[in-house]
Amino acid sequence: MLSRVADSLYWMSRYLERAEHTTRLLDVNLNLMLDEPANVADRRWQRVLQALGAPRNVQFEGDPFALVHTLTFDATNSASVLACIVSARENARHVREQISTEMWQRLNSLYLQVTRPAMEEAFQLQQNEGPTEFLGNVMEGVHQFQGVTDSTMSHGEGWQFIQVGRYMERASATATLLEAYQSVLWVKSDSLLDSSEYLEWMGLLRCATAFEAYCKVYTADIAPDWILEFLLLDQEFPHSLRFSIDAMQRALETIQDLSGGTRGDKLMRIAGRLGSTLSYSSVEEIMSGDVVSFLRDIQRQCREIHTAIYELYVDYSIQAALAG
Numbered sequence: 001m002l003s004r005v006a007d008s009l010y011w012m013s014r015y016l017e018r019a020e021h022t023t024r025l026l027d028v029n030l031n032l033m034l035d036e037p038a039n040v041a042d043r044r045w046q047r048v049l050q051a052l053g054a055p056r057n058v059q060f061e062g063d064p065f066a067l068v069h070t071l072t073f074d075a076t077n078s079a080s081v082l083a084c085i086v087s088a089r090e091n092a093r094h095v096r097e098q099i100s101t102e103m104w105q106r107l108n109s110l111y112l113q114v115t116r117p118a119m120e121e122a123f124q125l126q127q128n129e130g131p132t133e134f135l136g137n138v139m140e141g142v143h144q145f146q147g148v149t150d151s152t153m154s155h156g157e158g159w160q161f162i163q164v165g166r167y168m169e170r171a172s173a174t175a176t177l178l179e180a181y182q183s184v185l186w187v188k189s190d191s192l193l194d195s196s197e198y199l200e201w202m203g204l205l206r207c208a209t210a211f212e213a214y215c216k217v218y219t220a221d222i223a224p225d226w227i228l229e230f231l232l233l234d235q236e237f238p239h240s241l242r243f244s245i246d247a248m249q250r251a252l253e254t255i256q257d258l259s260g261g262t263r264g265d266k267l268m269r270i271a272g273r274l275g276s277t278l279s280y281s282s283v284e285e286i287m288s289g290d291v292v293s294f295l296r297d298i299q300r301q302c303r304e305i306h307t308a309i310y311e312l313y314v315d316y317s318i319q320a321a322l323a324g
Contacts, residue, residue, distance in 0.1 A: 003314045005098055006161050008091040010309070013165030015088035016107075019081045020142040021173045025051060026068050027135040028206045032199060033064060051180035051207070055079035068131050073114075081138060085114050100152040103145065110141040157258045160251040164309065167248035172302045174241050177207055178231060179295045201227060208239045228291070229283035241298065242278040248305075249275050255313075267308040274301040 029048050033041065045060040045067055055077060060067050074080045078087075089111040092099060113119060119134065146166070153159050181204050201222045205211040208231055217234070218226045234240040249271045256264040277298075286294055 005095050005158065007314045008094045009098065009158050009161040010165040012088045012091035012095075013162040014169040015084045015091065016142050016145060017166050017169040018079075018173070019084035019088070020139055021169070022052060022071060022079070022081050022084070023135040023138045023142075024209065025177075025207050026071060027132055027139070028203055030064065030068065030132055030135075032203050047180050051177045052079060053176055065131065072131070072135070081135075082114050085111055085138075095158075098158050100148070102148045102152045106141070106145045106148050110138070110145065113141065114138065157255055160255045160258070161313075163251040164248055164255070167244040167251070168302060168306060170239060171241055171244040171248065172299055174208060174231060174239060174244065175295045175298045175302070177204070178228070179292055182292050182295075198222060205231075210237060210239060213237050225283050225287055228287065232286065233278060233281065233283060235279075242275075245271075245275050245278055252309075264312055267305065267312055270301065270304050270308055274298065274305070277301075 025048055029044055032044070041064060042060065042062070045064055048067075049055065049058060049060060052071070055071070056079075058067070058070055058074075058077060058079070070077065070080070072081045075082055075086070077083060089107055092104060092107050096104060149159070149162060153162075181200075201224070202211060204227065205214050205222075210231060214227070214230050217230060230237065230240065232241050235242050235246065237243055249268075252264070252267060252271055256268065
């Protein structure tokens, strides 16, 4: 596969996953405002910014709806939902011949939805109802695109690069989200949860689309170690770190097999080491050490995998390609 095609499919997928993650965090935290006192808003929205990787030139100045608008529609902010969807569509346009017609139509519809001026006006006028409805529609649009992709695109090398992009972004986002909640999540208490603590932890689970899945495994009892175990180590939940890393590793193995080369040994070692870290760790071992350092090390290894992917499949030299 041409490097430009692999690069565009990879980033198309990452941008859409990032847009979905951002809309979910904004939607969850807007809804939690209805059940919380106003004096905790500053801490909550500062945490949202941290969970999104502290976007440049974006600060919380006391107005949650102004912040949500900036993170949704500010085209000059590369982390905004609008910017992510525009970038995803541009990458898809570069490889229009490689994706299905249904994929292009679904992505183009989502693009037209978020760039329509009337949509932004309604978003601003309706306060809570407008933003939450819009954010829900964006999430639904991304989910529809992912479903259409899986059902209409041949599951060959191009589809595998889409999977790598999706799960790379998801793993990085989940690790950053968990780190942002470290100030409340890792403080153990023998007392019963009060209402604000329960909302904090329920909010984290909802930010990872994990509340209902968590309750099916652990019941509705919420505990920090169970939350960490579920979002880090569960091998069946699609938004857990272990699931994401395993899915990414399988896609990379398939790409290496399809390319027929042996140059991917370094990449597979890095991905395999990260997968083993999650497969053979226990939540007790993780919590007995420095949880934040553990999460940052996962993010570091994800960046190493990204760099190795580029060296191998995108920015490779002619000599390296001939040697493979």
